[in-house]
Amino acid sequence: MRSVALSPAARSAALQEMAGTELDVLVVGGGVVGGGCALDAATRGLSVGLVEARDFASGTSSRSSKLIHGGLRYLEMLDFRLVAEALAERGLLLERLAPHLVRPVPFLYPLRHRGWERLYAGAGVALYDTLATLSGRSRGLPRHRHLTRTGARRIVPALRRDTLVGALQYWDAQVDDARHTMLLSRTAAAYGAHVASRARVVALLREGERVTGAHVRDLESGATIQVRARQVVNATGVWTDELQSLAGERGQFHVRASKGIHLVVPRDRIRGRSGLILRTETSVLFVIPWGRHWIIGTTDTDWRLDLAHPAASAADIDYLLTHVNRVISPPLTHADVEGVYAGLRPLLSGESEMTSQLSREHAVAHTVPGLVVVAGGKYTTYRVMARDAIDAAVHGLAVKVPTSVTENVPLLGAEGYEAVRNARHVLAAESRLHEARISHLLGRYGSLVHEVLALVAEDPTLGAELRGAPDHLRAEVVYAVTHEGARHVEDVLARRTRISIETFDRGVGACREVAELMAPVLGWSAAQVEREIEHYRKRVAAERESQRMPDDETADSARMGAPDVVPLV
Numbered sequence: 001m002r003s004v005a006l007s008p009a010a011r012s013a014a015l016q017e018m019a020g021t022e023l024d025v026l027v028v029g030g031g032v033v034g035g036g037c038a039l040d041a042a043t044r045g046l047s048v049g050l051v052e053a054r055d056f057a058s059g060t061s062s063r064s065s066k067l068i069h070g071g072l073r074y075l076e077m078l079d080f081r082l083v084a085e086a087l088a089e090r091g092l093l094l095e096r097l098a099p100h101l102v103r104p105v106p107f108l109y110p111l112r113h114r115g116w117e118r119l120y121a122g123a124g125v126a127l128y129d130t131l132a133t134l135s136g137r138s139r140g141l142p143r144h145r146h147l148t149r150t151g152a153r154r155i156v157p158a159l160r161r162d163t164l165v166g167a168l169q170y171w172d173a174q175v176d177d178a179r180h181t182m183l184l185s186r187t188a189a190a191y192g193a194h195v196a197s198r199a200r201v202v203a204l205l206r207e208g209e210r211v212t213g214a215h216v217r218d219l220e221s222g223a224t225i226q227v228r229a230r231q232v233v234n235a236t237g238v239w240t241d242e243l244q245s246l247a248g249e250r251g252q253f254h255v256r257a258s259k260g261i262h263l264v265v266p267r268d269r270i271r272g273r274s275g276l277i278l279r280t281e282t283s284v285l286f287v288i289p290w291g292r293h294w295i296i297g298t299t300d301t302d303w304r305l306d307l308a309h310p311a312a313s314a315a316d317i318d319y320l321l322t323h324v325n326r327v328i329s330p331p332l333t334h335a336d337v338e339g340v341y342a343g344l345r346p347l348l349s350g351e352s353e354m355t356s357q358l359s360r361e362h363a364v365a366h367t368v369p370g371l372v373v374v375a376g377g378k379y380t381t382y383r384v385m386a387r388d389a390i391d392a393a394v395h396g397l398a399v400k401v402p403t404s405v406t407e408n409v410p411l412l413g414a415e416g417y418e419a420v421r422n423a424r425h426v427l428a429a430e431s432r433l434h435e436a437r438i439s440h441l442l443g444r445y446g447s448l449v450h451e452v453l454a455l456v457a458e459d460p461t462l463g464a465e466l467r468g469a470p471d472h473l474r475a476e477v478v479y480a481v482t483h484e485g486a487r488h489v490e491d492v493l494a495r496r497t498r499i500s501i502e503t504f505d506r507g508v509g510a511c512r513e514v515a516e517l518m519a520p521v522l523g524w525s526a527a528q529v530e531r532e533i534e535h536y537r538k539r540v541a542a543e544r545e546s547q548r549m550p551d552d553e554t555a556d557s558a559r560m561g562a563p564d565v566v567p568l569v
Contacts, residue, residue: 019227023194024046024048028214030181031181033385034235034236035181035185036184040404041193041390048188054568055485063262065297068090068379070084073283079361085381086381090173101175101444103175105275107286141171144168145168149167155169159327177379197485202215210370211368213226213232234375253348254348258302260299262296263296267293269336278324285324315551366396420442424442431456433456462474466499477492489565492518542560545559546559
Protein backbone atom coordinates (compact mmCIF):
# COMPACT_ATOMS: atom_id res chain seq x y z
CA MET A 1 0.00 0.00 0.00
CA ARG A 2 1.34 3.43 -0.89
CA SER A 3 1.72 5.91 1.93
CA VAL A 4 -0.28 9.12 1.51
CA ALA A 5 0.42 12.25 3.54
CA LEU A 6 -2.37 14.33 5.08
CA SER A 7 -0.40 17.46 4.26
CA PRO A 8 -1.71 21.03 4.03
CA ALA A 9 -1.59 20.74 0.23
CA ALA A 10 -3.47 17.44 0.33
CA ARG A 11 -6.21 19.04 2.42
CA SER A 12 -6.65 21.87 -0.09
CA ALA A 13 -6.71 19.38 -2.95
CA ALA A 14 -9.29 17.23 -1.15
CA LEU A 15 -11.66 20.17 -0.67
CA GLN A 16 -11.21 21.16 -4.31
CA GLU A 17 -11.93 17.60 -5.49
CA MET A 18 -15.01 17.30 -3.29
CA ALA A 19 -16.37 20.55 -4.69
CA GLY A 20 -15.75 19.51 -8.29
CA THR A 21 -17.40 16.10 -8.53
CA GLU A 22 -20.35 14.11 -7.24
CA LEU A 23 -19.20 11.55 -4.69
CA ASP A 24 -20.70 8.16 -4.05
CA VAL A 25 -20.44 8.70 -0.29
CA LEU A 26 -19.78 11.75 1.88
CA VAL A 27 -18.90 10.83 5.47
CA VAL A 28 -19.46 13.51 8.11
CA GLY A 29 -17.33 13.06 11.23
CA GLY A 30 -13.62 12.34 11.62
CA GLY A 31 -13.81 10.12 14.68
CA VAL A 32 -13.10 6.40 14.74
CA VAL A 33 -16.44 5.46 13.16
CA GLY A 34 -16.26 8.16 10.49
CA GLY A 35 -12.70 7.19 9.59
CA GLY A 36 -13.79 3.56 9.53
CA CYS A 37 -16.69 4.42 7.20
CA ALA A 38 -14.40 6.30 4.81
CA LEU A 39 -11.95 3.38 4.71
CA ASP A 40 -14.72 0.82 4.24
CA ALA A 41 -16.31 2.75 1.37
CA ALA A 42 -13.00 3.58 -0.34
CA THR A 43 -11.86 -0.06 -0.27
CA ARG A 44 -15.11 -1.09 -1.97
CA GLY A 45 -14.14 1.09 -4.93
CA LEU A 46 -16.50 3.97 -4.13
CA SER A 47 -15.62 7.66 -4.47
CA VAL A 48 -15.53 9.02 -0.93
CA GLY A 49 -15.21 12.31 0.93
CA LEU A 50 -14.65 12.73 4.66
CA VAL A 51 -15.09 16.02 6.47
CA GLU A 52 -14.44 16.78 10.14
CA ALA A 53 -15.41 20.06 11.80
CA ARG A 54 -12.39 20.13 14.11
CA ASP A 55 -9.37 17.81 14.20
CA PHE A 56 -9.40 14.07 13.61
CA ALA A 57 -10.38 12.32 16.87
CA SER A 58 -10.95 15.65 18.61
CA GLY A 59 -14.14 14.39 20.24
CA THR A 60 -14.81 11.06 21.91
CA SER A 61 -12.23 9.12 19.90
CA SER A 62 -9.22 10.70 21.65
CA ARG A 63 -10.70 10.56 25.14
CA SER A 64 -11.49 6.89 25.69
CA SER A 65 -10.02 4.48 28.22
CA LYS A 66 -7.70 3.46 25.35
CA LEU A 67 -8.76 -0.16 25.67
CA ILE A 68 -9.54 -2.62 22.91
CA HIS A 69 -11.65 -5.12 24.80
CA GLY A 70 -14.75 -7.27 24.85
CA GLY A 71 -16.05 -5.67 28.01
CA LEU A 72 -16.21 -8.03 30.97
CA ARG A 73 -19.11 -6.14 32.52
CA TYR A 74 -21.28 -6.81 29.47
CA LEU A 75 -21.03 -10.53 30.23
CA GLU A 76 -22.69 -9.80 33.56
CA MET A 77 -25.45 -8.07 31.58
CA LEU A 78 -25.72 -11.30 29.52
CA ASP A 79 -24.84 -9.42 26.32
CA PHE A 80 -22.85 -12.33 24.92
CA ARG A 81 -23.18 -11.27 21.28
CA LEU A 82 -21.64 -7.84 21.91
CA VAL A 83 -18.75 -9.35 23.88
CA ALA A 84 -18.05 -12.03 21.27
CA GLU A 85 -18.12 -9.47 18.47
CA ALA A 86 -15.77 -7.12 20.32
CA LEU A 87 -13.33 -9.92 21.17
CA ALA A 88 -13.18 -10.94 17.50
CA GLU A 89 -12.37 -7.33 16.58
CA ARG A 90 -9.73 -7.21 19.33
CA GLY A 91 -8.01 -10.17 17.74
CA LEU A 92 -8.13 -8.62 14.28
CA LEU A 93 -6.56 -5.39 15.50
CA LEU A 94 -3.82 -7.16 17.42
CA GLU A 95 -2.89 -9.62 14.71
CA ARG A 96 -3.58 -7.94 11.38
CA LEU A 97 -5.06 -4.46 11.22
CA ALA A 98 -2.93 -2.41 13.64
CA PRO A 99 -0.29 -4.46 15.49
CA HIS A 100 1.89 -1.33 15.70
CA LEU A 101 -0.78 0.55 17.68
CA VAL A 102 -2.63 -2.18 19.60
CA ARG A 103 -0.80 -4.25 22.18
CA PRO A 104 -1.69 -6.75 24.93
CA VAL A 105 -2.12 -5.53 28.50
CA PRO A 106 -2.65 -7.62 31.68
CA PHE A 107 -5.25 -6.86 34.36
CA LEU A 108 -5.72 -8.09 37.94
CA TYR A 109 -9.19 -8.41 39.39
CA PRO A 110 -8.83 -8.44 43.21
CA LEU A 111 -11.14 -10.84 45.02
CA ARG A 112 -12.62 -9.65 48.32
CA HIS A 113 -14.58 -12.74 49.35
CA ARG A 114 -13.51 -16.34 49.74
CA GLY A 115 -15.13 -19.17 47.85
CA TRP A 116 -18.15 -17.93 45.92
CA GLU A 117 -16.52 -14.84 44.38
CA ARG A 118 -13.62 -16.81 42.92
CA LEU A 119 -16.11 -19.26 41.39
CA TYR A 120 -18.40 -16.51 40.07
CA ALA A 121 -15.71 -14.18 38.71
CA GLY A 122 -13.57 -17.08 37.53
CA ALA A 123 -16.46 -18.48 35.50
CA GLY A 124 -16.96 -15.08 33.89
CA VAL A 125 -13.31 -14.65 32.93
CA ALA A 126 -13.18 -18.26 31.69
CA LEU A 127 -16.18 -17.53 29.44
CA TYR A 128 -14.44 -14.35 28.27
CA ASP A 129 -11.38 -16.37 27.21
CA THR A 130 -13.57 -19.05 25.62
CA LEU A 131 -15.45 -16.51 23.51
CA ALA A 132 -12.12 -15.10 22.36
CA THR A 133 -10.88 -18.58 21.44
CA LEU A 134 -14.08 -19.35 19.53
CA SER A 135 -13.55 -16.20 17.48
CA GLY A 136 -10.37 -17.81 16.13
CA ARG A 137 -8.45 -14.62 16.86
CA SER A 138 -7.01 -14.99 20.33
CA ARG A 139 -3.46 -15.91 19.33
CA GLY A 140 -0.78 -14.27 21.43
CA LEU A 141 -2.94 -13.47 24.49
CA PRO A 142 -2.40 -15.70 27.55
CA ARG A 143 -5.44 -17.26 29.19
CA HIS A 144 -6.54 -16.08 32.62
CA ARG A 145 -5.05 -17.49 35.81
CA HIS A 146 -5.97 -17.62 39.48
CA LEU A 147 -3.68 -15.99 42.05
CA THR A 148 -3.34 -16.09 45.80
CA ARG A 149 -3.14 -12.86 47.75
CA THR A 150 0.64 -13.21 47.90
CA GLY A 151 0.83 -13.92 44.18
CA ALA A 152 -1.30 -10.89 43.35
CA ARG A 153 0.76 -8.57 45.55
CA ARG A 154 3.94 -9.90 43.98
CA ILE A 155 2.66 -8.55 40.64
CA VAL A 156 1.13 -5.36 42.09
CA PRO A 157 2.90 -4.58 45.39
CA ALA A 158 0.80 -1.42 45.75
CA LEU A 159 -2.30 -3.49 46.55
CA ARG A 160 -3.25 -3.19 50.21
CA ARG A 161 -3.12 -6.57 51.91
CA ASP A 162 -6.43 -6.02 53.67
CA THR A 163 -8.37 -5.38 50.45
CA LEU A 164 -8.10 -8.81 48.82
CA VAL A 165 -8.00 -12.52 49.53
CA GLY A 166 -6.73 -13.42 46.07
CA ALA A 167 -7.09 -12.30 42.46
CA LEU A 168 -7.69 -13.25 38.86
CA GLN A 169 -5.38 -12.12 36.09
CA TYR A 170 -6.58 -11.85 32.51
CA TRP A 171 -5.43 -10.09 29.33
CA ASP A 172 -6.96 -7.48 27.06
CA ALA A 173 -5.46 -4.90 24.72
CA GLN A 174 -4.88 -1.15 24.55
CA VAL A 175 -4.48 1.43 21.81
CA ASP A 176 -3.43 5.03 21.32
CA ASP A 177 -6.94 5.99 20.28
CA ALA A 178 -6.14 9.37 18.73
CA ARG A 179 -3.32 8.03 16.57
CA HIS A 180 -5.36 5.02 15.53
CA THR A 181 -8.29 7.22 14.52
CA MET A 182 -6.07 9.59 12.54
CA LEU A 183 -4.45 6.65 10.75
CA LEU A 184 -7.88 5.32 9.76
CA SER A 185 -8.54 8.55 7.88
CA ARG A 186 -5.03 8.60 6.46
CA THR A 187 -5.38 4.99 5.28
CA ALA A 188 -8.71 5.89 3.68
CA ALA A 189 -6.88 8.67 1.83
CA ALA A 190 -4.30 6.12 0.66
CA TYR A 191 -7.18 4.23 -0.97
CA GLY A 192 -8.48 7.34 -2.69
CA ALA A 193 -10.76 9.08 -0.18
CA HIS A 194 -10.74 12.89 -0.09
CA VAL A 195 -10.12 13.82 3.55
CA ALA A 196 -10.31 17.26 5.19
CA SER A 197 -10.34 18.41 8.80
CA ARG A 198 -11.55 21.85 9.99
CA ALA A 199 -14.36 21.51 7.43
CA ARG A 200 -17.83 21.78 8.93
CA VAL A 201 -21.16 20.77 7.43
CA VAL A 202 -23.41 23.81 7.88
CA ALA A 203 -26.37 22.66 5.79
CA LEU A 204 -27.55 19.67 3.81
CA LEU A 205 -28.32 19.83 0.09
CA ARG A 206 -31.82 18.61 -0.81
CA GLU A 207 -33.69 17.71 -3.95
CA GLY A 208 -37.23 17.18 -2.80
CA GLU A 209 -37.09 14.91 0.22
CA ARG A 210 -33.73 13.42 -0.79
CA VAL A 211 -30.42 14.52 0.74
CA THR A 212 -27.94 15.02 -2.10
CA GLY A 213 -24.88 16.40 -0.33
CA ALA A 214 -23.84 19.19 2.01
CA HIS A 215 -22.67 22.78 2.26
CA VAL A 216 -19.22 22.52 3.83
CA ARG A 217 -17.45 25.51 5.35
CA ASP A 218 -13.65 25.55 5.37
CA LEU A 219 -13.10 26.90 8.87
CA GLU A 220 -9.52 27.88 8.07
CA SER A 221 -10.38 30.14 5.13
CA GLY A 222 -14.05 30.87 5.72
CA ALA A 223 -15.00 29.69 2.23
CA THR A 224 -18.07 27.47 1.74
CA ILE A 225 -18.28 24.75 -0.89
CA GLN A 226 -21.06 22.49 -2.11
CA VAL A 227 -20.25 18.79 -1.92
CA ARG A 228 -22.65 16.62 -3.88
CA ALA A 229 -22.97 12.98 -2.88
CA ARG A 230 -25.32 10.13 -3.70
CA GLN A 231 -25.25 9.11 -0.03
CA VAL A 232 -24.33 11.07 3.10
CA VAL A 233 -23.29 9.19 6.26
CA ASN A 234 -23.80 10.88 9.63
CA ALA A 235 -21.01 9.48 11.84
CA THR A 236 -20.82 12.38 14.26
CA GLY A 237 -21.15 10.56 17.58
CA VAL A 238 -22.58 12.78 20.29
CA TRP A 239 -23.42 15.36 17.60
CA THR A 240 -25.74 12.90 15.80
CA ASP A 241 -28.94 14.69 16.74
CA GLU A 242 -27.47 18.06 15.75
CA LEU A 243 -26.70 16.91 12.21
CA GLN A 244 -30.05 15.14 11.97
CA SER A 245 -31.75 18.44 12.72
CA LEU A 246 -30.23 19.87 9.52
CA ALA A 247 -32.33 17.33 7.66
CA GLY A 248 -35.43 18.50 9.49
CA GLU A 249 -35.90 15.05 10.98
CA ARG A 250 -36.24 13.88 14.56
CA GLY A 251 -34.61 10.59 13.60
CA GLN A 252 -35.43 7.02 14.54
CA PHE A 253 -33.21 7.06 17.63
CA HIS A 254 -31.46 9.60 19.82
CA VAL A 255 -27.99 9.78 21.27
CA ARG A 256 -27.39 10.60 24.90
CA ALA A 257 -23.98 11.74 26.14
CA SER A 258 -22.37 10.05 29.11
CA LYS A 259 -19.29 11.73 30.56
CA GLY A 260 -16.28 9.66 31.49
CA ILE A 261 -13.16 11.24 32.99
CA HIS A 262 -9.67 9.80 33.39
CA LEU A 263 -6.63 10.71 35.46
CA VAL A 264 -3.03 10.22 34.36
CA VAL A 265 -0.35 9.70 37.03
CA PRO A 266 3.36 8.80 36.78
CA ARG A 267 4.19 5.11 36.69
CA ASP A 268 6.21 5.27 39.93
CA ARG A 269 3.16 6.37 41.94
CA ILE A 270 1.65 2.87 41.81
CA ARG A 271 4.02 -0.05 42.20
CA GLY A 272 2.91 -2.78 39.84
CA ARG A 273 3.40 -4.71 36.63
CA SER A 274 -0.25 -5.17 35.75
CA GLY A 275 -3.37 -3.10 35.36
CA LEU A 276 -6.29 -3.36 37.79
CA ILE A 277 -10.04 -3.67 37.28
CA LEU A 278 -12.11 -2.69 40.32
CA ARG A 279 -15.82 -2.72 41.01
CA THR A 280 -17.56 0.52 41.96
CA GLU A 281 -21.13 1.14 43.09
CA THR A 282 -22.39 1.59 39.53
CA SER A 283 -19.75 0.31 37.13
CA VAL A 284 -16.06 -0.65 36.99
CA LEU A 285 -12.85 1.31 37.38
CA PHE A 286 -9.62 0.59 35.49
CA VAL A 287 -6.03 1.32 36.44
CA ILE A 288 -4.24 0.93 33.10
CA PRO A 289 -0.50 0.82 32.39
CA TRP A 290 0.31 3.51 29.81
CA GLY A 291 4.02 3.76 29.00
CA ARG A 292 5.65 5.70 31.84
CA HIS A 293 2.22 6.48 33.28
CA TRP A 294 -1.01 5.00 34.61
CA ILE A 295 -4.48 5.91 33.33
CA ILE A 296 -7.21 5.74 35.98
CA GLY A 297 -10.86 5.79 34.94
CA THR A 298 -13.62 6.11 34.41
CA THR A 299 -16.74 7.86 35.64
CA ASP A 300 -20.13 7.36 33.99
CA THR A 301 -22.49 10.30 34.42
CA ASP A 302 -25.09 12.07 32.31
CA TRP A 303 -23.85 15.21 30.48
CA ARG A 304 -26.16 17.82 28.96
CA LEU A 305 -23.75 20.76 28.65
CA ASP A 306 -21.17 21.73 26.00
CA LEU A 307 -20.43 18.72 23.77
CA ALA A 308 -17.15 20.01 22.35
CA HIS A 309 -15.38 20.48 25.68
CA PRO A 310 -16.73 18.21 28.44
CA ALA A 311 -15.20 19.29 31.72
CA ALA A 312 -13.93 17.27 34.65
CA SER A 313 -14.94 18.73 38.00
CA ALA A 314 -13.23 18.41 41.37
CA ALA A 315 -16.00 15.98 42.35
CA ASP A 316 -15.11 13.72 39.39
CA ILE A 317 -11.44 13.71 40.31
CA ASP A 318 -12.17 13.05 43.98
CA TYR A 319 -14.43 10.15 43.01
CA LEU A 320 -11.64 8.38 41.11
CA LEU A 321 -8.99 9.07 43.76
CA THR A 322 -11.28 7.87 46.54
CA HIS A 323 -12.06 4.59 44.80
CA VAL A 324 -8.52 3.75 43.73
CA ASN A 325 -7.14 4.68 47.17
CA ARG A 326 -9.38 2.05 48.75
CA VAL A 327 -7.14 -0.66 47.32
CA ILE A 328 -3.64 0.83 46.93
CA SER A 329 -0.95 2.15 49.22
CA PRO A 330 0.46 4.72 49.48
CA PRO A 331 -2.66 6.65 48.47
CA LEU A 332 -2.68 9.04 45.53
CA THR A 333 -3.24 12.76 46.06
CA HIS A 334 -4.16 15.62 43.73
CA ALA A 335 -0.46 16.45 43.54
CA ASP A 336 0.20 13.11 41.84
CA VAL A 337 -2.12 13.87 38.93
CA GLU A 338 -0.25 14.81 35.74
CA GLY A 339 -3.21 14.99 33.41
CA VAL A 340 -6.99 14.84 33.33
CA TYR A 341 -9.21 14.30 30.33
CA ALA A 342 -12.95 14.03 29.88
CA GLY A 343 -14.84 12.40 27.02
CA LEU A 344 -18.43 11.72 26.07
CA ARG A 345 -19.77 8.30 25.15
CA PRO A 346 -22.52 8.40 22.50
CA LEU A 347 -25.14 6.06 23.96
CA LEU A 348 -28.43 5.11 22.36
CA SER A 349 -31.01 6.59 24.70
CA GLY A 350 -34.20 5.13 26.04
CA GLU A 351 -33.11 1.90 27.71
CA SER A 352 -32.42 3.18 31.22
CA GLU A 353 -32.18 6.33 33.26
CA MET A 354 -28.68 5.34 34.36
CA THR A 355 -26.07 6.00 31.68
CA SER A 356 -24.03 3.00 32.86
CA GLN A 357 -26.98 0.84 31.76
CA LEU A 358 -27.58 2.48 28.39
CA SER A 359 -26.86 0.43 25.31
CA ARG A 360 -23.37 0.04 23.86
CA GLU A 361 -24.99 -1.61 20.84
CA HIS A 362 -24.94 0.45 17.67
CA ALA A 363 -27.76 1.34 15.33
CA VAL A 364 -27.86 2.20 11.64
CA ALA A 365 -30.82 3.84 9.91
CA HIS A 366 -31.73 5.39 6.57
CA THR A 367 -33.67 8.21 8.19
CA VAL A 368 -34.41 10.06 4.94
CA PRO A 369 -33.47 9.12 1.37
CA GLY A 370 -29.77 9.81 0.84
CA LEU A 371 -28.89 10.07 4.55
CA VAL A 372 -27.56 7.18 6.65
CA VAL A 373 -27.09 7.57 10.40
CA VAL A 374 -24.81 5.36 12.51
CA ALA A 375 -24.65 5.84 16.28
CA GLY A 376 -23.94 4.14 19.59
CA GLY A 377 -21.47 1.28 19.83
CA LYS A 378 -18.05 1.14 21.43
CA TYR A 379 -14.57 1.98 20.20
CA THR A 380 -13.50 -1.65 19.77
CA THR A 381 -16.30 -2.42 17.29
CA TYR A 382 -15.82 0.66 15.10
CA ARG A 383 -15.08 -1.51 12.03
CA VAL A 384 -18.35 -3.44 12.36
CA MET A 385 -20.26 -0.17 12.77
CA ALA A 386 -18.58 1.27 9.69
CA ARG A 387 -19.30 -1.86 7.66
CA ASP A 388 -22.99 -1.78 8.61
CA ALA A 389 -23.25 1.94 7.81
CA ILE A 390 -21.70 1.55 4.36
CA ASP A 391 -23.87 -1.52 3.71
CA ALA A 392 -26.87 0.76 4.28
CA ALA A 393 -25.40 3.46 2.04
CA VAL A 394 -24.73 0.91 -0.71
CA HIS A 395 -28.35 -0.22 -0.50
CA GLY A 396 -29.31 3.37 -1.23
CA LEU A 397 -26.98 3.53 -4.25
CA ALA A 398 -29.04 0.83 -5.98
CA VAL A 399 -26.00 -0.49 -7.88
CA LYS A 400 -23.88 -3.58 -7.36
CA VAL A 401 -20.98 -2.80 -5.00
CA PRO A 402 -18.49 -5.29 -3.49
CA THR A 403 -18.91 -6.31 0.15
CA SER A 404 -16.68 -4.94 2.91
CA VAL A 405 -13.02 -6.00 2.83
CA THR A 406 -11.69 -4.04 5.82
CA GLU A 407 -11.21 -7.28 7.76
CA ASN A 408 -8.18 -7.74 5.52
CA VAL A 409 -6.98 -4.13 5.16
CA PRO A 410 -4.12 -3.23 7.54
CA LEU A 411 -3.70 0.42 8.49
CA LEU A 412 -0.72 2.40 7.30
CA GLY A 413 2.29 1.41 9.37
CA ALA A 414 1.10 -2.16 9.96
CA GLU A 415 2.51 -3.68 6.80
CA GLY A 416 6.05 -4.88 7.48
CA TYR A 417 5.91 -3.75 11.10
CA GLU A 418 7.28 -6.99 12.55
CA ALA A 419 10.21 -7.00 10.13
CA VAL A 420 11.08 -3.38 10.89
CA ARG A 421 10.80 -4.03 14.63
CA ASN A 422 13.19 -6.95 14.32
CA ALA A 423 15.69 -4.62 12.63
CA ARG A 424 15.39 -1.80 15.16
CA HIS A 425 19.07 -2.10 16.07
CA VAL A 426 19.92 -1.39 12.43
CA LEU A 427 17.68 1.68 12.41
CA ALA A 428 19.29 2.86 15.65
CA ALA A 429 22.77 2.60 14.16
CA GLU A 430 21.76 4.31 10.90
CA SER A 431 19.90 7.17 12.61
CA ARG A 432 22.32 7.51 15.55
CA LEU A 433 19.37 7.32 17.90
CA HIS A 434 19.19 4.98 20.90
CA GLU A 435 17.45 1.67 20.27
CA ALA A 436 14.93 2.51 23.00
CA ARG A 437 14.03 5.65 21.07
CA ILE A 438 13.50 3.60 17.91
CA SER A 439 11.26 1.19 19.83
CA HIS A 440 9.20 4.13 21.08
CA LEU A 441 8.84 5.48 17.53
CA LEU A 442 7.87 2.04 16.20
CA GLY A 443 5.04 1.92 18.74
CA ARG A 444 3.69 5.17 17.33
CA TYR A 445 4.42 4.93 13.61
CA GLY A 446 5.03 1.27 12.84
CA SER A 447 6.74 0.79 9.48
CA LEU A 448 6.13 4.48 8.71
CA VAL A 449 9.03 5.19 11.08
CA HIS A 450 11.24 5.49 7.98
CA GLU A 451 9.37 8.67 7.02
CA VAL A 452 10.04 10.23 10.43
CA LEU A 453 13.71 9.23 10.35
CA ALA A 454 14.03 10.69 6.85
CA LEU A 455 13.22 14.11 8.34
CA VAL A 456 16.03 13.65 10.86
CA ALA A 457 18.46 12.62 8.11
CA GLU A 458 17.57 15.76 6.17
CA ASP A 459 17.81 18.03 9.23
CA PRO A 460 19.72 16.49 12.17
CA THR A 461 18.39 19.16 14.57
CA LEU A 462 15.03 17.39 14.32
CA GLY A 463 16.58 14.38 16.06
CA ALA A 464 16.76 16.32 19.32
CA GLU A 465 14.23 15.93 22.14
CA LEU A 466 11.46 18.45 22.60
CA ARG A 467 12.18 20.79 25.50
CA GLY A 468 9.63 20.06 28.21
CA ALA A 469 8.57 16.77 26.58
CA PRO A 470 11.68 14.58 26.26
CA ASP A 471 9.69 11.48 25.25
CA HIS A 472 9.28 13.04 21.80
CA LEU A 473 11.58 14.22 19.02
CA ARG A 474 11.31 17.54 17.24
CA ALA A 475 10.83 15.56 14.02
CA GLU A 476 7.53 14.20 15.31
CA VAL A 477 6.06 17.70 15.39
CA VAL A 478 7.07 18.43 11.80
CA TYR A 479 5.81 15.02 10.68
CA ALA A 480 2.47 15.64 12.40
CA VAL A 481 1.97 18.64 10.10
CA THR A 482 3.45 17.27 6.88
CA HIS A 483 1.90 13.79 7.06
CA GLU A 484 -0.76 13.58 9.79
CA GLY A 485 -3.08 16.52 9.20
CA ALA A 486 -2.15 18.58 12.29
CA ARG A 487 -2.98 22.25 11.77
CA HIS A 488 -2.70 23.76 15.24
CA VAL A 489 -0.54 23.43 18.35
CA GLU A 490 -3.40 21.78 20.20
CA ASP A 491 -3.61 19.08 17.51
CA VAL A 492 0.01 18.12 18.13
CA LEU A 493 0.10 18.35 21.92
CA ALA A 494 -3.29 16.74 22.59
CA ARG A 495 -3.66 14.15 19.82
CA ARG A 496 -0.62 13.44 17.59
CA THR A 497 1.29 13.19 20.86
CA ARG A 498 -0.28 12.97 24.32
CA ILE A 499 1.98 15.62 25.87
CA SER A 500 -1.08 17.52 27.14
CA ILE A 501 -1.91 14.70 29.58
CA GLU A 502 1.53 13.17 30.14
CA THR A 503 3.37 16.15 31.63
CA PHE A 504 2.65 18.02 34.85
CA ASP A 505 2.61 21.36 33.01
CA ARG A 506 0.11 19.93 30.47
CA GLY A 507 2.44 20.78 27.58
CA VAL A 508 2.84 24.48 28.30
CA GLY A 509 6.63 24.16 28.44
CA ALA A 510 6.73 22.61 24.98
CA CYS A 511 4.13 24.73 23.20
CA ARG A 512 6.47 27.49 21.97
CA GLU A 513 8.93 25.07 20.42
CA VAL A 514 6.05 23.14 18.86
CA ALA A 515 4.56 26.33 17.37
CA GLU A 516 7.92 27.41 15.98
CA LEU A 517 8.44 24.00 14.35
CA MET A 518 4.96 24.08 12.79
CA ALA A 519 5.21 27.66 11.53
CA PRO A 520 7.40 27.18 8.41
CA VAL A 521 5.30 24.25 7.17
CA LEU A 522 1.99 26.07 7.63
CA GLY A 523 3.27 29.51 6.61
CA TRP A 524 2.50 31.16 9.94
CA SER A 525 3.61 34.69 10.69
CA ALA A 526 5.22 35.63 13.99
CA ALA A 527 1.85 36.96 15.12
CA GLN A 528 0.17 33.64 14.30
CA VAL A 529 2.80 31.78 16.31
CA GLU A 530 2.05 33.96 19.33
CA ARG A 531 -1.68 33.48 18.84
CA GLU A 532 -1.30 29.68 18.85
CA ILE A 533 0.81 29.78 22.01
CA GLU A 534 -1.64 32.10 23.76
CA HIS A 535 -4.59 29.94 22.79
CA TYR A 536 -2.96 26.77 24.08
CA ARG A 537 -1.98 28.39 27.38
CA LYS A 538 -5.55 29.67 27.83
CA ARG A 539 -6.89 26.19 27.09
CA VAL A 540 -4.71 24.65 29.81
CA ALA A 541 -5.59 27.41 32.28
CA ALA A 542 -9.32 26.93 31.62
CA GLU A 543 -9.05 23.16 32.06
CA ARG A 544 -7.17 23.55 35.34
CA GLU A 545 -9.77 26.03 36.58
CA SER A 546 -12.63 23.70 35.62
CA GLN A 547 -10.99 20.88 37.58
CA ARG A 548 -11.20 22.99 40.74
CA MET A 549 -14.94 23.56 40.34
CA PRO A 550 -17.36 21.57 42.54
CA ASP A 551 -19.84 20.36 39.89
CA ASP A 552 -20.54 20.00 36.18
CA GLU A 553 -22.20 23.38 35.70
CA THR A 554 -19.39 25.43 37.23
CA ALA A 555 -16.74 23.26 35.59
CA ASP A 556 -18.38 23.74 32.19
CA SER A 557 -18.53 27.50 32.71
CA ALA A 558 -14.84 27.61 33.59
CA ARG A 559 -13.79 25.45 30.62
CA MET A 560 -15.74 27.67 28.22
CA GLY A 561 -13.47 30.54 29.24
CA ALA A 562 -11.01 29.41 26.53
CA PRO A 563 -12.46 29.69 22.99
CA ASP A 564 -11.61 27.31 20.15
CA VAL A 565 -8.53 28.23 18.16
CA VAL A 566 -10.77 27.99 15.07
CA PRO A 567 -14.34 29.01 15.97
CA LEU A 568 -17.02 26.58 14.76
CA VAL A 569 -19.02 29.17 12.82
